Amino acid sequence: MEHSEQADAASHQEALSDSAVRPAVLFLGTSLTAGMGVGVQLAYPALIQQNIDSAALPFRVVNAGESGGTSAGGVRRVDWLLRQPVAVLVLELGANDGLRGQDVDSLRINLQVIIDRTLAKYPEAEVVIAGMEAPPNLGRIYTEAFRQVFVDIAWSNDAALIPFLLEGVAGVPDLNQSDGIHPTAEGQRLMADNVWRVLEPLLADISQRVAVADPSI
Numbered sequence: 001m002e003h004s005e006q007a008d009a010a011s012h013q014e015a016l017s018d019s020a021v022r023p024a025v026l027f028l029g030t031s032l033t034a035g036m037g038v039g040v041q042l043a044y045p046a047l048i049q050q051n052i053d054s055a056a057l058p059f060r061v062v063n064a065g066e067s068g069g070t071s072a073g074g075v076r077r078v079d080w081l082l083r084q085p086v087a088v089l090v091l092e093l094g095a096n097d098g099l100r101g102q103d104v105d106s107l108r109i110n111l112q113v114i115i116d117r118t119l120a121k122y123p124e125a126e127v128v129i130a131g132m133e134a135p136p137n138l139g140r141i142y143t144e145a146f147r148q149v150f151v152d153i154a155w156s157n158d159a160a161l162i163p164f165l166l167e168g169v170a171g172v173p174d175l176n177q178s179d180g181i182h183p184t185a186e187g188q189r190l191m192a193d194n195v196w197r198v199l200e201p202l203l204a205d206i207s208q209r210v211a212v213a214d215p216s217i
Contacts, residue, residue, distance in 0.1 A: 022060040024084055025052075025203070028074055028114065029092030029130070032165065033065025035188065037177045040065075042185045047192035048199065057203050059087060070096045071110035078114050082121050087206060089118045090128045090199070092165060094150065098134035104145045111153050126202055127159035130195070133170065162198050165191060 027033050027045045035043025040063055049061040064081050066073065071093045091114060097107045115127055134146035154161035166183070168190050169175045175187035183191060
């Protein structure tokens, strides 16, 4: 079993015991989500869980970040991850596609496949798209097309959009590790803020809808 499959299996088993109580917010992403260099406990999904708990919202975070993960890899992984009930899919894929200069149309197709499979299994699930930027050395045409993929995917699926996950972090030396790519713990905290601004009202709305549908909750 590959490392990513082991991680997915562990996340799945851990989630099963809690799945009947709190619906999942599934973060399907790259090393940015996995917390490369700082550890999963300091990665932004863990910080989002802290915010969820502080707000007394009935959700649990599932971190399905994978170092080196691409949109094509997300397609391969999503069916396994969907074995647990998902209330919200936060889709953070594309950064590695952009670093490798991969075809933007393939990125668009892969993201849509992941969303389609999620909604086919959980039609009531909400989707959040984490926007990314491609390296400027790839040229203006590519970087603009890359950026637009996330906007278009969010619009066509009526999904919430985080305009740029690394807003305020990318390109700031003190907020990134020595590789200049992966955020420090402080950078992860700023990423969590970027996500929470979009995610909090969505979770509050879902919680309210559930409470109205089932007043006993």
